Amino acid sequence: xxxxxxxxxxxxxxxxxxxxxxxSLEPGKIYGLVGPNGAGxxxxxxxxxxxxxxxxxxxxxxxxxxDFSGRSLRRLRxxxxxxxxxxxxxxxTVYKNVEFGLKVRRVPKKSRPRIVEEMLDLVxxxxxxxxxxxxxxxxxxxxxxxxxxxxxxxxxxxxxxPTANVDAEHQAVVxxxxxxxxxxxxxxxxxxxxNMVQAARLAEEMVxxxxxxxxxxxxxxxxxxxxxxxxxxxxxxxxxxxxxxxVAAKTGPxxxxxxxxxxxxxxxxxxxxxxxELAGLVRQLTWEGAQVRVLxxxxxxxxxxxxxxxxxxRPLSVGQKAALDIPAEAVEII
Amino acid sequence: xxxxxxxxxxALLLIKSWDPELWFIVWVSLKVSLASTVLxxxxxxxxxxxxxxxxxxxxxxxxxxxxxxxxxxxxVIGLLVYTFISRRGLFGPWDLLYTQKAIVIGQVLLILPxxxxxxxxxxxxxxxxxxxxxxTLGASALQTSWVILxxxxxxxxxxxxxxxxxxxxxxxxxxxxxGNIKGxxxxxxxxxxxxxxxxxxxLAVALGLILLTISFTMNVFFNLFQxxxxx
Numbered sequence: 001x002x003x004x005x006x007x008x009x010x011x012x013x014x015x016x017x018x019x020x021x022x023x024s025l026e027p028g029k030i031y032g033l034v035g036p037n038g039a040g041x042x043x044x045x046x047x048x049x050x051x052x053x054x055x056x057x058x059x060x061x062x063x064x065x066x067d068f069s070g071r072s073l074r075r076l077r078x079x080x081x082x083x084x085x086x087x088x089x090x091x092x093t094v095y096k097n098v099e100f101g102l103k104v105r106r107v108p109k110k111s112r113p114r115i116v117e118e119m120l121d122l123v124x125x126x127x128x129x130x131x132x133x134x135x136x137x138x139x140x141x142x143x144x145x146x147x148x149x150x151x152x153x154x155x156x157x158x159x160x161x162p163t164a165n166v167d168a169e170h171q172a173v174v175x176x177x178x179x180x181x182x183x184x185x186x187x188x189x190x191x192x193x194x195n196m197v198q199a200a201r202l203a204e205e206m207v208x209x210x211x212x213x214x215x216x217x218x219x220x221x222x223x224x225x226x227x228x229x230x231x232x233x234x235x236x237x238x239x240x241x242x243x244x245x246x247v248a249a250k251t252g253p254x255x256x257x258x259x260x261x262x263x264x265x266x267x268x269x270x271x272x273x274x275x276x277e278l279a280g281l282v283r284q285l286t287w288e289g290a291q292v293r294v295l296x297x298x299x300x301x302x303x304x305x306x307x308x309x310x311x312x313x314r315p316l317s318v319g320q321k322a323a324l325d326i327p328a329e330a331v332e333i334i
Numbered sequence: 335x336x337x338x339x340x341x342x343x344x345a346l347l348l349i350k351s352w353d354p355e356l357w358f359i360v361w362v363s364l365k366v367s368l369a370s371t372v373l374x375x376x377x378x379x380x381x382x383x384x385x386x387x388x389x390x391x392x393x394x395x396x397x398x399x400x401x402x403x404x405x406x407x408x409x410v411i412g413l414l415v416y417t418f419i420s421r422r423g424l425f426g427p428w429d430l431l432y433t434q435k436a437i438v439i440g441q442v443l444l445i446l447p448x449x450x451x452x453x454x455x456x457x458x459x460x461x462x463x464x465x466x467x468x469x470t471l472g473a474s475a476l477q478t479s480w481v482i483l484x485x486x487x488x489x490x491x492x493x494x495x496x497x498x499x500x501x502x503x504x505x506x507x508x509x510x511x512x513g514n515i516k517g518x519x520x521x522x523x524x525x526x527x528x529x530x531x532x533x534x535x536x537l538a539v540a541l542g543l544i545l546l547t548i549s550f551t552m553n554v555f556f557n558l559f560q561x562x563x564x565x
Contacts, residue, residue, distance in 0.1 A: 049470055078472040088463045091485055101471040152471055 002027040002188050008057035010043050018043050018212040030182055032203030033192040040212035041192035045158045049082035082158040086165050087145035089133035094144050097133050101152035119147040123177055139170025159191035175202055200288040220303045221258035227251050246331035255334045260305040262330035268321040277323040282316050296322055345540035360544055363521040366434050367502040370441035374449050375494045382453025403447035408506025415440045415511055432513035440507035445497040456489030488560050495556055499549055
């Protein structure tokens with residue numbers, strides 16, 4: 001295993017920002033760490049980069065326990081580089097920024113220019129070496145920061161929202177760079193995003209974080225509601241209108257997650273939706289390779305994921321009416 | 335008004351005539367002030383740096399104490415150092431009183447809180463991501479500190495220049511510990527005070543002009559340097 005986290009927790013000012021019971025990440029893969037703002041993605045990334053110790057719990061890197069108070073931390077940090085959400089470049093030239101990691105690793109001065117040039121080439125900024133780093137745009141800064149990280153020849157690269165602060169053009173470039181470094185250098189890549197579509201496009205594996213906890217499902221269909229019982233059957237009432245069935249023991253306010261893979265969807269046609277079904281309009285369709293993401297507006301925005309083959313047998317179109325059947329096992333209390 | 339204009343005119347003539355006494359006073363002032371600034375910088379910048387970057391109980395109190403020390407009058411420092419270096423003082427046998435060294439000691443104590451406070455502010459204001467970036471790129475603690483200092487170099491430089499401005503313009507310490515001895519410990523400010531007492535304004539005004547020119551030149555150089563790096 002590349003990383004193994006056990007009972008890891010981190011608290012800020014009395015608020016638990018991270019609470020991971022168990023999480024394993026394999027080497028050589030692209031992981032997408034997905035979650036809304038405040039889910040603890042950045043904190044987790046900083047812990048994985050050995051830049052911040054957890055309050056409790058253990059973390060294993062390549063099957064060895066990590067000692068955050070130890071002197072070995074610098075050696076470990078030299079294998080893992082974090083590129084921050086809005087990276088800062090040192091107030092000097094682009095060249096010196098990219099050279100920094102080489103300098104601290106005592107790479108001979110003679111071989112540095114070649115490596116720097118190669119890295120700038122990789123991020124599409126060949127010939128920018130002598131530019132002043134603080135005059136670059138957000139997208140260029142992001143790319144220089146990636147070149148600077150890659151020059152360190154890390155085993156693992158951690159990217160915090162790599163495209164959050166760049167325009168669409170740079171976004172595509174950054175995504176291409178991520179794919180390129182995975183295929184050419186065989187690095188393990190862990191990136192965070194709150195953009196599900198991007199995560200599905202880039203990641204080989206996804207980890208969903210919600211309120212500091214890895215969740216089995218997706219974080220998109222998360223709603224606050226009140227749990228109640230009708231004839232002994234539990235339901236969660238959302239916005240006072242929508243009753244979702246679920247398995248629960250207690251009544252009261254709760255946050256629930258509706259697993260988008262377990263929602264059944266069918267084109268409604270002209271007939272009425274069954275009593276147990278929710279009806280709505282298809283707002284968005286995204287093809288994500290093996291699956292299709294459907295956003296249905298039933299009064300609540302609900303995301304449904306269906307297999308591509310299943311979709312082909314019963315295609316939907318945008319603006320079409322659809323009926324959703326949400327079984328009790330699809331609704332999980334967070 | 336005539337007094338000022340006459341004084342100004344005669345002062346310019348005095349400066350132009352390269353009066354040796356005048357320039358010796360300027361030389362002593364610069365030498366002593368530069369020595370105090372360098373020493374205070376060597377002690378104060380690392381101290382401020384450490385305080386800014388480390389977390390320890392009583393940190394806020396420490397910062398408050400240094401802030402308070404900014405307001406200590408020069409004469410109080412003069413008096414304090416005097417009690418240590420006068421004949422009856424702890425360091426009396428070292429014969430420091432009324433020497434340039436004595437002025438330097440007093441001035442270092444005077445500006446040390448200033449350098450420390452301004453360095454704490456300069457480093458504290460710096461983006462914390464610089465530290466994290468250096469660490470994640472594999473830098474050691476020392477290399478990381480160097481990165482932070484480099485990024486804060488203008489603000490730290492400004493702190494040191496402010497300290498120089500304070501010592502070159504102070505009178506209390508130089509007068510009490512240097513004694514205003516002609517050709518030995520007479521500085522621009524003590525000379526100006528003396529000339530004023532004598533009712534001789536020409537030398538005082540000439541020294542005043544030079545003092546202002548020095549401050550102005552230092553700031554111009556600093557701004558040029560800052561501008562050249564930033565563009």
